Amino acid sequence: MGKYSDDTINFFDRVYEVVVLIPEGRVTSYGAIAKSLGASRSSRMVGWAMNAAHSRPGVPAHRVVNRIGMLTGKHHFPGTNMMERLLNEEGVKVVEDKVENFKQLFWDPSIELDQ
DNA sequence: TGATTGACTATGA
């Protein structure tokens, strides 16, 4: 404690702030989120934050996949294919744990937030 | 306090 200023929120919370901005039917990567937070080398921490996101309602963790569009975190969701199911409901097609048209559906926080 | 872990990524063979 005491590491952060009073107006500074936790790293996890900063991750969540970005994740909640991901539009429905779009996806992004852990690295892209980390980069938008100015911590491009902390992509693994974003994944860690997602692990803790279960106790944070409103955080669409299913819209976050790895850099090649693979649903590496699917096993952290209830059931066996909840992550894929949630994406399908938003119109995102998933085949063999990979997001189809990932390049088109990719939402880059650092770019979108600037526009 | 120190070692290990992990929903990642970049790089090299």
Place this chain on the structure above:
DNA sequence: TTCATAGCCAATC
């Protein structure tokens, strides 16, 4: 192109 390895760094144990 695919596979293996090294770096990353905050949270956990």
